[in-house]
Amino acid sequence: MTSDDQPLLEVEDLTTTFSTDDGTLTAVDGIDFDVETGETVCIVGESGSGKTVATESITKIIKTPPGHIEGTVRYKGRDLLSLPESELRQIRGNEIAHIFQNPQEAMNHCYTVGWQITEALQIHRDVSDEEARAKAVDLMDRVGIANASSRFDDYPHEFSGGQKQRVMIAMALVGDPDLLIADEPTTALDVTVQAQILRLLDDLQDEFDMGVLFVTHDLGVVAEIADRIVVMYAGKVMERGDVLDIFDRPxxxxxxxxxxxxxxxxxxxxxxxxxxxxxxxxxxxxxxxxxxxxxxxxxxxxxxxxxxxxxxxxxxxxxxxxxxxxxxxxxxxxxxxxxxxxxxxxxxxxxxx
Amino acid sequence: MGFGRYVTARVLWAGVVSLVITTITFLLLSAAPNPDVQQAATQAALQGGNPAEATERVRELRGLDQPLYVRYFDFIRGVYTLDWGWSESRSQPVLEAVGSALYYTAQYSIPWTILTIILGPLVGVYSAANMYSWKDHAATGFAFFGYAIPNFFFGIILLLVFGVWLQFIPVTYNTDVAVFSVENAVQLTIPVFVLVTGSIGAVMRVSRNESAEFQNADFMKTAKAKGVSPLRAYAYHVMRPTLVPLSTTLVGQLLALFLGSSLLVEVVFAIPGLGRLTYKALIAQDTNLVLGTTLFFTFVAVVGNLLEDIVFTVLDPRISYDDR
Known part of the structure; x- marks a missing residue:
């Protein structure tokens, strides 16, 4: 929670371009939005409208070059885009965590899920293997993986799609982030699992008191979880505001x-x-x-x-x-x-x- | 535990393979005319004796009058009890000849193999990380050069430059220097270099192409989002999955070079190793010695493939060894 009145995350005039063989491609073109502590902001729009690029520009996960990011992204008052890479790395996975669309691909198939969860913790904090393991098992249990302590040493292919996404959520939460960026976390999952994951994220948001920036093209999901929404089209923000106002009077x-x-x-x-x-x-x-x-x-x-x-x-x-x-x-x-x-x-x- | 059973099955299978190879070798050998018998017959004829009688005598002496299956079991027992016979051309037991040649082959093969295993993947992943930059192109050019140029030819050129013109290294290998001495290291530099250029090309290309796929994988984005540094991401998240397909290429590549190019390189640099021993045995028609070196290379290949199978399953956790 921030002590003063400034929002958790303020994005101002964020512009992300890519140099391609056909010239410069503008994926995100000067967008503004805020995320407050404890609220869920949904970015909605068609595929290709720049939602994912916008969220991945916040902590510069996008490869630069070919990508080029301009504008201001203030997280707790610090301008992330002007920070050196080494300081950004301290924020990634520690204060701002990501969950991605496809849990099948988002984990390395050569390492156990436990290794991958604790990796995020151990690169940021000086914790022993036992402490890291205890924390990871605790989180795996919290996100709803049965027999967490025995499943710690299993490989990703031994988990179902929904379980993998639960593991990814545990991986994101291991550093106790204040902002969780979830990029279509339920799109690759079947409908019943989608609902469970959404409910889980909702519970965890209250528990961890995080701001959540949620990308989706599914307005049904928005209706369930959003406090405020940002409607993007072709790299621009068309409309933003309170979810009820926008649903009621677009x-x-x-x-x-x-x-x-x-x-x-x-x-x-x-x-x-x-x-x-x-x-x-x-x-x-x-x-x-x-x-x-x-x-x-x-x-x-x-x-x-x-x-x-x-x-x-x-x-x-x-x-x-x-x-x-x-x-x-x-x-x-x-x-x-x-x-x-x-x-x-x-x-x-x-x-x- | 499934893994223990899998390894046991693989080792047993390697034993069966080596038995099949030894059997085929035996059958080919027994079908071919024996030089000793022919020599005895010629000798007898020259000295006015009876060639047929001499042939009979030699056959009896060497046990060739025994039925095939008796000779087969004798042969197999000899192979597996390491009684590989007597080398006529070197006047010593075959095993001893192979052992002393191996001593020289190992001196350049071990450094060459280690360098290939370490440098190949490193340069390949580095190349992928800097894809299409001049660094990548330089590494690729080097890989193709080493892969394309015949090792023995490259060896001759280098020997001409460094041995004859610049005189940095002796033209013929000097066996009198100690194994761990500067002189030995200097004289082995060129052969090791030639073999590394030959082997590293394929290893580099496979590591480059495989890691190019993994460095753009979604899990690399996850790693970055977790705050993993690029160096750590390459070391753990790219190198590790790259080793899985690489392990299959690596063993095959090293074996092919060990069995083929080593012989030519030894002849060029006059290293009295296994390659030269085989070459000389062939020229001298020393059947026992040829058989001995052939069996040795065969066992190396069988063991190499066995290691490859085991390493592959250890590296890729998705491979199940329960049903095999």
Missing amino acids: AHPYTQQLLECLPEFGGTGGGIPGTLPDPHDPPDGCRFAPRCEYAEEACRTGEQPEEVEVAPDQQVSCVHYGPGGNPSIVRSEGHGPGDGATGGDSEVGPADD
Whole structure:
């Protein structure tokens, strides 16, 4: 817990580019968001929208080069991006821990799970093998692995997918992190296991009093765990704010259409027509303009619109909410995903009269 | 425990393989004309005796009149009790000749093998870590050069440069110096270098390509996220899985070079080792000695493959040895 008012993690104008043979690829383009201690922030968006790159830029896990990270990432007030690699290494796995999408691949098949859990502890702290083992067994037990002390010496291939992800969570928690970054931790798992892992993460967050930054493309997951959400599209933040506000009154056309895709919110499940823009050559103006039914001339020129506060703690980057714009074009009276049935006749968003 | 049973089964199987090889060797040998018998016949004819009678006498003396199976069991017993017969050309027991030649072969083979096992994977992983940089290209160029150039030819060139022109090393190997002396180290440098260049190429390439796969694996990202330093990540998370496929290449590569190129290198550098012994035995038609060296190389190959099988299962925890 931070002593003063500053957030646990503040990301400002974070930009990550990659040099490729076809020129510079901009994966994350000047995004802002915060994570407070004890809260869960979800980054949502389509595949390829830059969610993973954004989270892996925070502690510079991305390979640089070819990657290039700019902007400011303040963790408890320290700018991580200007820290030397050796100091960053002290933070990784110790104060900020990661869980990845595919637990099958995320563990080294040549070492026992116990070795891999204790490795994270022993490179940061001066603990004996016995102490490290005791702590790892304790954590394995806590994340729900039966017979933890005998399974400590088993290899990853002797665990099921869900168990592997539990081991990965134990590995992340072994350093008592204050921030846990979970990159689609349930995507590779089957639905029943997904629910168990989400519940586990939720319990552990309370227990360890961590901030959690959770990446997902699954809005169903968001509804279950998020306190606040950040909607990303093509490397930009479209909208961010409190999860209930956004689910209830989505401001950005992209957010509206994402929610339209969810059958459980009365959507059609039809999807959003069109594809993500080329990250080598993003369009002028709003990134979503080429796929947006409300796009006007102003949407297609200049930069991504400045964020506008449409409600307390709800920011949106859309021309129609900006100076001279008319929000009612996008937001019909009382519009919410609950009445999304209006979109049932076509693949586009809510009809407007 | 499954592992103990697995090793026992592998060792027994190696025994069966060596028995099969010895049997084939025996059958080939008994089908071939015996030079001693022919020599006795010629001698008898020259001295006015009866060649047929002389042949009979020699056959009786050497036990060749016995039935095949009796000779076979005699032969097998001889092989496994290390009674490998008498070398005519060297006037000493075959085992003694092989032993003294091994003494010289070991002096350059041990350093050469150790250098290959240590340097090959290290340079390969270093190459992968700096993939497509000039360091990688230099290492790759060196690997291809060593792999492509015939060892005996490379040996002759180096001998010409360092032995004849610069006179840094003696042109012929000097057996009078002590094993652990500077002179011996100097004169073995070139043969060891030639053999290392020949063997390290394949080992480097396999380590480079395998570790290239592992250094981009998801578990490397996990390691980085845990705060593991790059050096530790390469030492533990890349090197270790690379050793699994490498172990299969390594043993085969070393054996092929040991059995093939060593002979040529020994002839070039005049080292009185196993290679030269085999070569001379062939020229002198010394059947017992040829058989002795052949059996020795065979056993080395069988033991090498046995080690490879065991190392492979030890290195890769995913391989189950319960059913085999």
